[in-house]
Amino acid sequence: MSEQLTEANLDKTYNHHEVEQRWQSAHWEPLGTFEAESGNVICAGKEPYTVLMPPPNVTGSLTLGHVLNHTLQDIFIRYQRMQGCESLWLPGTDHAGIATQTVVEKKLRKEGITRHDLGRKEFLEHVWQWRDEYGGLIVRQLKRLGISCDWRRNLFTMDEGPSRAVRHAFISLYRDGLIYRGKRIINWCPVSQTALSDEEVIMKPRRDKLAYVRYPIVGRSGEYITIATVRPETILADVAIAVNPEDPRYRHLVGSLAAVPLAGRHVPIIADSYVDIEFGTGALKITPAHDPNDYEVALRHNLPVISVVGRDGRMTDEFGYRGMDRFDAREKILADLEDEGALDRTEEYEHNVGYSERADVVVEPYLSEQWFVRMKPLAETALDAVNEGKVAFHPAHWINTYRHWMENIQDWCISRQLWWGHRIPAWYDEEGRIWVADSYEEACRLAGTDKLVQDEDVLDTWFSSWLWPMTTLGWTGEEESNPELEAFYPTNTLVTGPDIIFFWVARMIMAGLYFKNEVPFRDVYFTSIIRDLKGRKLSKSLGNSPDPLKVMDSYGTDALRFTIVYIAPLGQDVLFGEEKCELGRNFATKIWNAARLVFMNREKVFGDMETFRAAHDAFDANHLMQEETPERWILHRYHAMLQAYHQSFEQFRLNDIVKLIYEFFRSDYCDWYLETMKVSLAGASVERSRHVVSVALHVFEGVLKVLHPVMPFITDEIWHHIVPRGQEKSIARTAMPGASAAWVQDSASGFEKVRKIVSEVRSIRALFGVPHEMTAELLLREPDGGNLVNAYGDLIGSLVRCNVHRAPQDGRPSQAAGAVVDGCELFIPLQGLISFEKETARLQKELESVSSYVTRLEKKLANKGFVDNAPEEVVAGEKQKLAEALGNLEKLTANMDVLAS
Template identity: 75%
Template structure:
């Protein structure tokens, strides 16, 4: 490998050379339990939220998996046995939908094939297409132990699912019963809450009057957005505190069209402010109505079928539910029951996959009792045994856990874990982990297995256990002993209830310990207009194309840099220009350092011999070198604190600011000056070794975020084998010795002088190629020594000859400034044309003065001040203040030239 880098940074070539395939082949990311159990290494485990087997890479995946990769690479470099457990989810509804769509193209339905043959099609599809997202994640450079990749339908995971179901059933926590569930009329299955997407929708709010049976000519009016379900009304409810209806409680009302007599009941559930304050109760078509019916012992009637069509006896049967809605409104008007119709916008649940309105449906399903599980899961979070980042999600978690409902776990699908329950000829249920066990329990082999499968989340709530090989309650293995509980979970906040909470429940129930210690909730990525990314809006960039255009490191760095903990991210593809520019800066700075290495060392081998023994020698360091070492260790201190506090975007900012400003803009510039003037070869070599030492430290700190470019440059520091990796090197630590060095602060004064001298040249238009004089007057002896010792740097970086004195009069026609009590003077005679500069300043003064007068007049206008928004007025006042400040500066500069 050549000693220096190619002239131009080519991310395609670098990423090809250090691909995930290379790292995997060398076992760089393999974690072993024996190192924890036998050698005493501290474990650190991260769980990959399993992407759907149907999925492809999104920017959400990029952010989530990059953050996980940062955590795992950092801890691996910190000396821990770091294990990242990968896997994919079988995604029951999504996968079955994809395969059924393919079959429909051939005019084949799953029923034509039968369950067995259909599942063979699904497995074939999965084998061909199901690994796409894992290939894409590998392109992202993530450092999983890919040997351990788990699919939620693998046999070990399936065995764990069956064991879990049977155990919870026998413990009285799983039951079968009739409840209102989310039903997709297209997919023909129950849906979990996370499979329902709430969307704003405009509907008609229909006001309908019901004749009171025993009070001729009197009515009670209700408002409803679902008039088609009037046919299934069993009561009208009012709030017991609503005085408008106090005398009607206990009366009977006649349901329009159906003619059924139903009672008027009192229930606290009713919102007095909605509609008329009277609510129709239709238990089979609303979960809240179902609860009301239970409290009042009301019958349950259903008029909408599994396919979303009416099944009533009143002339609407066979109509689509929305067509029936329009027809019944017409019929209500004809019958004289329609009072009025208003437009009403509200949030309505849609099936995530079929994109149709979900139907609340009364169905016999399998449920998990959640309250007994939720109590302990809430307790461990309240006690801090599991920490949320950001912490405000605890209140959301607490609210959900305290108001939790039973979990419907059955799905009317064929793809998934089939429910391990069998029915005998009498309809009795036998729950067992196998057919043979069920037959033994039932005393007969004439059993039929339940047709349903389990909710996809029923397998993924076991993820911290099954990824480590757990298959049952008494199962134990070395991986579980070494790596459970895991450490950090990185996930989106929208599945805090459906996955995070349930994993906590499962871990506590089956292992009697929390499944993880920290949960990092990622930001929501939005486009530059603040909209969530979606395919339908066409505002979601393809990450693979972004990586191809800008580089994977650039995308990774950018997306973390702009993602503060707990805040949304506004992302546009063009923002990756920032990350690409930074990668180029790293490359070019490294080339410069390696060029200096070639100048002072006779060979790469000679450098290697010196560098492997190198430690910064305080006696050989210049002020600038002491300063950069102090800044470097301050950077490391802030960097490690940011990690401990889960401030991931801060780590990128901390390293970026140090490298770009301190290392490149200041230190490398001083290095070139010092090397040019230094005659002692050993001091030159020490200086270059220090530059490489700092560069390597920066590369290590950046490696968790930018793995490809850092691996490439690290291999150019020394002649390293391809089997070696920066990923296995030690993360540098902060040393208080250097952060406390007074030289860190003294050289900072040199920097201020350089910046101010450059500013004075710019303000007065002193040409860059003209040598100026800079007089530094300081009453402090220590400061004078610092300025004198660094005069060569001041001269080279400002283009000025430097004179340091204890005090003196200000030279005539001098630009001046004061920095920390030290005065700077730059005589201007002979450098600029005074007449031209005076004319320019007078013209600018005139323009700014006119602007100030206009702004003052505007802000004294009562009509403007009284009518303009407060933020507009504040903005104008701010502009006026800035203009007045500029006016003072211009006048001061003019005075310098007119002295």
């Protein structure tokens, strides 16, 4: 006996918890749905498509930023997989040097232990233990988001392969003269006791005192030069006073000496164009050990360098402040300057100050011996690659930011004073000479001695990350190529935030060109910044950052994915509030209910699965192009949507593809085609009924496929209920439907006119308050040759609760509301449908209200003072209001005329 069809194979309501859990844990990953093989590219000739996951910190947990970023990546990869590409999404996590070491040290402190108590080896064992226990949290949470990575390839930046690649990269760059060790001003965290990269420094507004300090001019009694500073504690390290050579106020003092207050040191007054004439007094104290710009001035003028703030943020001077915290010393020095008569005045001053991202303390500019990469030679080729279009940015305006940074690039400080990370492969002999090698044994051979000590520092976390496009494909630098690199490198699309365009995107391009002579990716999609509904960036301190896991619990993962892309236009910020996920949840519910409706009718008209499967497999819509039916119209609209959908992918406008699907399914398919289907099936022949439902299912299945990259769970679930399919199958492995040019060009004008007529009749009924339950008469007068009444009269009548007839060729029925739609006149006689007296009174009252409003607007716009002084957009807004009010007034007057006729 044939298997029976029943809509009961979909529950009455959509249970996202059950569906999401089952598809993620029991089907996709265990069955290898998202695995990619290099052999399919090299041997079978499939087109590769590779997405590189920006590796989240191993200490991290899911944020809305992750949700947006990874959902966008998933949309790209699922789309290309369904387009027939061998699609590989490379996952992984970053060891996050400072963040991870900070977490583990904090844990140890609770046990009364420091890392120094344990020693390096044992401390690292604790870190690895922590990573094994807690470091997989972010991966588990990403899996819950439904992202379709090839999880077999999940990589950690401290794994053996990436570690070998890091050593190779360091050694190669060093031997090519692009890595050196030297003294420079770097960002220093007094708490973490390490150098920081620029991206690990967060700029925050801070109020400080701007102190105006007098420096006596040596040999000129009573004469002094005044400088303004927010860091009076560094006065003790001053080595010069600088003025602009174009500043006439100080030209006579250049070459003189000034006495540094409190320190008593005599320093030269020099001329340097770096000094801003407009800031403060136009005279600048030069403290090269505590300011990078001052350091450059000192190099130009061959000045000495003196440091008075130590690695721990405490004073190291010889003037009585040694051991004091730098901020305590600041207050004490201000008081001592006042006592000495050197303090002219202080002012409140708000400025941006760098804070350590992890320790949340003010970063100290610190002169330190560190390892650096010479960036200019690398930047030149990376800049050319983008200028020549080898890498495209989306939105394109980020190219300007990229160019600015690359043209003004500084050397990269890559050493960190940590224990967790890739240890610098450099050893020192007893004479202080440096031996860079892959191992201690190799360093000993190079040095000719075994009395070597390895550098204590580790490499900046970004040093492993800039190799990520290569190391994720097995590159270690020890081989020319491998099948994975041959098949999948360069990758295709990188999705990332614009805030790391300098620190990661640009560096990956440099590394790819240097080590592989090829860019690492073809396109970079920069995501939006997510803000709350007040426009503020999401942060834990503000309490405005929803927990994505709770949002998924409440609304469903598909709902969150759909919503966050729907509200994220390319290149614009996202204003997110949890309640916005109602949009996604309601859409999922609409999809589910539409499926139940179509499946119910499938059961009625086909009866058993064997009959339906035969019809489903043999479906061919081409003959419909010759018929004037709703089916022809929905297929035209469906293919037009497909065309715009694929074009939006080509243009990287993912926000557009979500809106296209949403509008088509909600309006064209549900509000129009499914509504007409209910009418069409009433009294239709078996053949006609099966025909109508087959079109409904054909289009519905196509919608599921184009929606799958955005809402993977509900689409795979419903797809399996269209016809019986094994659980090892997935919609993710089906072919993405393409647009037919013939169907796109087919106008399907008949039903389009019907749709407009139905909308107009509904509007008229609402305008005149015709009760919904009352059947009206609808008279249609068509242009010569029109056949709407015969072709669609019953359908129109059912949709608007009217008896449809042809109108007389001339004249207008009395007391009838009317309109013209695409040359077709329509009339609804109102006699017997409404109370003319009550409706006239209602319209009169509304007419008076609108007339009064129009008078007020006209008076306002006639006021020259308002028009001349109000902002242009305000005046334009008032004019728009007036135009709309006049339009309403015209409609109300016309309706009054109808009732009076």
